[in-house]
Amino acid sequence: MTGRRQATLVDAIVETVREPMLVLNRELRVVAASRSFCQTFTVNPRDTRGKLLYDIGGGDWDIPELRLLIGKILPERGAVENCEVEHNFRAIGLRTMRLNARHLVYARGARTNILLGIEDLTRERIRQRTQDEMLQEKDVLLGEIQHRIGNSLQIIANIMLVKALSVTSDETRRALTDAHDRVISIAAVQHCLHAAAPGGQIELIRYLNELCEAMSQSVISNRQAIAIEVVGSRARVSCTTAESLGLIVAELVINAVKYAFTKGNMHGRIRVCYTAHADDWCLVVADNGVGQPESDAPTTAGLGTGIIRALAERLGAQVKTVRNEHGTTIAITHAAAGSDDAARMQPAAPRRTGRAAARIEG
Numbered sequence: 001m002t003g004r005r006q007a008t009l010v011d012a013i014v015e016t017v018r019e020p021m022l023v024l025n026r027e028l029r030v031v032a033a034s035r036s037f038c039q040t041f042t043v044n045p046r047d048t049r050g051k052l053l054y055d056i057g058g059g060d061w062d063i064p065e066l067r068l069l070i071g072k073i074l075p076e077r078g079a080v081e082n083c084e085v086e087h088n089f090r091a092i093g094l095r096t097m098r099l100n101a102r103h104l105v106y107a108r109g110a111r112t113n114i115l116l117g118i119e120d121l122t123r124e125r126i127r128q129r130t131q132d133e134m135l136q137e138k139d140v141l142l143g144e145i146q147h148r149i150g151n152s153l154q155i156i157a158n159i160m161l162v163k164a165l166s167v168t169s170d171e172t173r174r175a176l177t178d179a180h181d182r183v184i185s186i187a188a189v190q191h192c193l194h195a196a197a198p199g200g201q202i203e204l205i206r207y208l209n210e211l212c213e214a215m216s217q218s219v220i221s222n223r224q225a226i227a228i229e230v231v232g233s234r235a236r237v238s239c240t241t242a243e244s245l246g247l248i249v250a251e252l253v254i255n256a257v258k259y260a261f262t263k264g265n266m267h268g269r270i271r272v273c274y275t276a277h278a279d280d281w282c283l284v285v286a287d288n289g290v291g292q293p294e295s296d297a298p299t300t301a302g303l304g305t306g307i308i309r310a311l312a313e314r315l316g317a318q319v320k321t322v323r324n325e326h327g328t329t330i331a332i333t334h335a336a337a338g339s340d341d342a343a344r345m346q347p348a349a350p351r352r353t354g355r356a357a358a359r360i361e362g
Helices: 003-015 035-040 053-059 064-077 122-166 170-196 204-219 239-259 303-314
Strands: 021-024 030-033 079-089 093-104 113-120 201-203 226-232 236-238 268-277 280-287 318-324 327-334
Touching: 021 035, 035 113, 053 064, 064 079, 064 093, 064 113, 093 122, 122 170, 170 204, 170 239, 201 204, 201 239, 204 226, 204 239, 204 268, 236 239, 239 268, 239 280, 239 303, 239 327, 303 318, 303 327
Parallel strands: 226 268
Antiparallel strands: 021 030, 021 113, 079 093, 093 113, 201 236, 268 280, 280 327, 318 327
8 A cells, every 4th residue: 555545544534533533653743633633632733744743732742641651651562541641731721631542554564653542531520520529518518417417306305304304294204205215316326327337338236336335325324234235247237227227226225224124233234236147137135134024014006116116127127025034135137038047146135143044035
């Protein structure tokens, strides 16, 4: 193929390309430039042909990274792919480009040219930066909203407590106290979940441990010697699952503190245990209190029981309860179809000195 026919062929090919593209000879002089290249980088087509690559645009293309790619990496590797370069052009400002280069061989023994493709990523990178900034602003705003929600819940809880202390009706006082405890538990769940969840999933045991520490400071009085222990698998769960499990634990801890240690047990212990294997998991909250008789327990239609069962149902789990003289054990189990691993994962209740531990029964 003659040099003129070769140049005509190159021009015809380049004219069909929509992306910025240059064809260079071995001396790195421009053989052809696509229309998109000239439009994108505001270059006159007449000022490109035959010009040294690094002299285009009055020296705008004398880019150190480009010299390295064309002068060293391309001869060594035969091709340059997806190399991102950022450069400030005098006429159009800062641009982010993805460069691809390779040798263009027309026929065996013929002289080779270099095909240089340039993809302008500037708008895409601006969109990405804008999106990242918006996400950061959203996180800041969400954190501020959660902080204000937490403060509002604390104020509401304090108002309920003051009202509970001032009313004369025992029934009203109990209702306000129960409402106060639940507001406190929701505030604790919200605070701990926000603190422990920078991403889509969190380590559940760490979250439950922080939650129980917050609960122990808010619902256990100085007159009660009650310890809360959190143990189990270091599994990660979604924030939605953690929120539901946290609300269950908060409700059960409140019930244990209020009802399990009413007969002078000075060394109360509440044990929260979460174990998981594959898709099966088991959450157990057990106490070594007096073992509340059914006649004194909240009725099965009570608000607390309804909350626990509704949350368990949302998780696709079942609730099992054992109450006796050794304490109360409540297990929430989730078993995948055809699996009985969750039943085997249920642990024993905490022991009192010299007394047998209550266990979960079917």
